[in-house]
Amino acid sequence: MPKVLFEPEGEATIEVDALEDMTLMEAALMGGVPHILASCGGICSCATCHVVIADEWADLIGKANEEESEMLDTVASRRPHSRLGCQVKLANAHDGVRVIVPGES
């Protein structure tokens, strides 16, 4: 089960041991990560689980698809490695992944 390091900007890092098949959004809720509101529960319709994948992990995690990318366009703090946490499914290969959580999502 992959460990995820959430780094809310300006706050302490939160380590979460994600359960099997969880998404980044679900892992964030499990860890009580600030700024992850997850209003829509993972149907790619609210962008309140916006995260930024750390540079060294971005290739492995991959890019947003078209629908996710359109949602990300509504986020003011969008960056090159932005993803919606609900659309990133975790696997064992992601153990130790670093994820930045912008102050507003």
Next chain:
Amino acid sequence: MLSYRKYFGVIATYTALADLRAGPMNFAVPTVVVRKKNKRSRRDAVTLATEIYDPFAFAAGDDPFPIYRKLRDDYPLYHNRKWNFFALSRYDDVAVAVRDFRTFSSQFGTSLETLKEQVPVLINCDPPDHTRLRHLIAPLFTPGQVQGLEATVREYAQALLEPVREGAEFDIIADFAAKLPMAIICRLLGFRQEDEDMLREWTDLCVHREEGVFEMPEEGMQATLKLYGYFEKELAARASSPRNDIVQKLADAEKAGSLTREEVLGYLYILSIAGNETTTKLIGNMAWQFDRVPGAYSEARRSGDLWGQAIEEAMRFDGPTHMMARTTTRDVELHGGTIPAGAKVALLYMSGNRDERKYKAPDRFDIARNPRDHLGFGGGLHACLGAALARLEARVAWEELSKMMSEFDIDTSGVKRVQSPQVRGFTSLPLRFAR
């Protein structure tokens, strides 16, 4: 052969689930309140001599909002002694609780009654079961995916309005809003169009409750067994000739070993029922607000592209799901009191949506408000899976209704509300309209 024994677990689960829709409720305001908000001990902070908020006692309470306000203002951590549950009513408290699934668990059910036996179903479980179940079909319910259904929804909506179009009155629930969501969910699941009426009759029986009786009546048990028999036949049919629908997806998951047969049946049951009644109630509640608030309907109709905003405001102001329950996994300190571990907690979504601490003039229905952070669809892991579909269906419904009706009013003599501790809306709502 079908038997109660075989399906007992699922029936027990859904007896509790369906109870959320049918129990009568009582919002009678107590005349004596002996405890005051400033007291800080646990008992004083939350316990009243007379229950302010009693979702199970019988009364014809149509307006719960003054009760919600009292809870928010004076008893933000409220304990109902009669039924032994706690209630959270402020937006911030409910929003935190829906996200913190480790503290506010769903695995003991999302109604206030205790589940008798548990089969993992989406609504009544936590991770990792929830993760496994939800991810199976969540990708089918994104806005982009359901968008592909718009033409189908419109076709169905137009066909349903055809028989009433030339008249001057119809029941927006019975003639229209009760039928549209069922037609669409049948299409998604992969059930035959000619079976819709029969399936709707069965699912209606499953959620129907007699006043004051919190058990599924015999008719509901029989209907549940009929549904399960139907699902089994559909699954068997797909084993020999696969199709591209949700039944097939779940059958494949069973074959791959990620779902048990019981879970597949439970999933089909919940999908048949859950997305059905609430969308019906949303369309009806919107009619009610349009009738009540001068100018709202004509403004939305004139503009043509305000239906989406009107839906969000309706979900905030008068959404169908008023409350869902959780069970605490640890002691929770809040507002000077304690919710002990193992307690049932009612999360009052519609109270949160009327919280003055969150929304300006919350008791005003204003389609310009366009709130996207309301609790009408819940939030967190269990946020409504079908929200995008509900939005699509309600928007297309009102686009088509507004083509037919330049204006309308409600025949109040025929209005009937569902009496339920958790769902608010109409079972009958006759409209008189001008073309």
